[in-house]
Amino acid sequence: GQSLEQPSEVTAVEGAIVQINCTYQTSGFYGLSWYQQHDGGAPTFLSYNALDGLEETGRFSSFLSRSDSYGYLLLQELQMKDSASYFCAVRRAAGNKLTFGGGTRVLVKP
């Protein structure tokens, strides 16, 4: 089966940096994605890593280590609007299915 572990909640202040870790166990790993979801909304794509290393997209960066089955999402210069749930998700080779982690609720305080 597949499983992804990420912290349930993180609280930080505006301007801070937050790192959300994700460890996964899966067969047929294809890549690790990150999504942001505000309450009542649909997931929004943030980043994708298929190969080891760091991907940077503005204030958000994502890292992957395939040998460690580990990745993280780095949120820099936190803003109030970044308060949301963040999900890591594994793309599996079989059927291109996307399996989500439990989600990390990020609360940004003034």
Place this chain on the structure above:
Amino acid sequence: GAVVSQHPSWVICKSGTSVKIECRSLDFQATTMFWYRQFPKQSLMLMATSNEGSKATYEQGVEKDKFLINHASLTLSTLTVTSAHPEDSSFYICSAFRDADGYTFGSGTRLTVV
């Protein structure tokens, strides 16, 4: 970019009735669509994979007779919740996959069964 339109955005229905949710890819052909269910403060759980022109494949534990999926064309997939009960109240989200764009999610449907 790719856009997936999902309707309705919210629906309230009586227990025992059926509800149909539509997911449409607006500017591309999606051979594969996925249906997810999300309970409050929980993750997205994959329910089934919908492939155009063939039967949907359901994840373990998902009742295929209760959650009917039809993917009659390359741009439309529908999920029908049959004989809905209060425990089916949830947020249902579709997602279309295409190699060029990855996964594109619909805006979701909030189903409340009373």
